[in-house]
Amino acid sequence: MKKNWFWGVVSVIFISWIGNTIYFESKQLKEPVILNTYIDVPSSENTSFTLLYITNKNEVVELDSLLVDGYTYSNERNYFPWFGEPSAQSYKQEFTHHFLKEALFTLSEDDIKRLHESIQTDNVLARFTNGQVIPLKVDRLNFMPNKPQDIEFANMSGGSYNNTTEREIIYIKDAITMNAFELPKAIQQNIDIKIMLWKDTNKGSSKEQEVSMQNWTDIDAPLYTDVNWPLQIEVGDTVGLFFHTKDDIDDVKPIALMQDWTGVNAHGKSIRHGISIQVDPIFSQKQVNTVVKKARGEEK
């Protein structure tokens, strides 16, 4: 009887190890997954961009470099552990079985040309430190020439004030008529935009600042799809654009976009204002599970 309890406990431990190992193995990736991203921003002499990728937590694997048309571009965020500790890893977010990591690349103007040509033919490869090479597949990776902003607009403030909402407050210096603001199709489901128009404001008035600090749901302004376009804006008006990342959808992705908002000024001249949209999402365990299931072929 005494021995029975002992062997019973040993059996439970054995079964527990087998069960946990099977569950653990069912969550492992055969190769790292580079997350979808949407990058469409102005280029400069040296243009930097980041890619996010997921690796198994128990393997020390980093994105080593991008291979573009025979050229190699190294990840500038490669991690060199202290004291040569081989199991130490650098990561952006931790999940139950995976790490979300970030790679940073800086390209010159010539490199960008090369990248453009290769990305159109799906010929960009990502090489990992364990020797695995996978094709880079993202929604968009585009760097366009920088265009100056038109003088009718004077930015007052911008930036992110919580994890999911960004704002851009624009003071209008000349009467203008603005066309409908549109987002690229690939990111329409990722972002909501509210547009607020304050009449006869003085630059720097507190009204805009107060609204700027409100939560997304508290901002009393129409969604950009509900606005009566074109939008007439007079001298001294202020426009607020509030961007909200829909972080509860499965296809959440990092976005870096300079989107043109076009219109005409009082003299009928076409004008544009480049609006910067940055989405640096915080991924949930559920979203990572969806990515892993897709990569393992368990979900389409």
Place this chain on the structure above:
Amino acid sequence: MRNGFKQLFIGFLLVFIKIHIIVDLFPDFIGYIFIYNGIKQIATISSQSYESLKVLSIILVVVSLPNFFMSDQFIQQISWLTYYPTLLSLLKVILVYFLFELLREVAKLLPSNSALLSTNRMFYWYMTVTLSSLFIQSFLMNVTMDVMLPASILLIFLYLIVEISFLVYLNNIRKRFPEEGSFERYA
């Protein structure tokens, strides 16, 4: 008898301490050879059977041999070796379980009842801590680090306490037996 307990003590001490500089300076397999010798001496003097303990000790001498060359860092890097330390721990717990059966019988040879009581107490503590550790450890591969780290620290802390207590217990039991020769004559 004293010498048998001394060998057990040295053996478990070697298994407990691991300082890896190129190789393990306190090799486990030598520890298990000491343990085997200790068991043999104690069982022979007390006229107890030790077949299971003999087989387990020999298995552990062989299985722990690679541990002499491999550091913990090296084991972590190789996926199929991940379960090696767990296998060693499980075999060791089974060995200790059978060892306690022998120690209980040996404790009964002493005139005072206190040796048997302390043996039983040590047995239940050792088994509770080591078996629950092994059970909890099986879940750690499927949790995030904020759960894994405190749980690991707690398990290591409990493991250290119970292993040191076990060594202290072996040393105390050894002292309860008379000097070498006299007990053997009595037995």
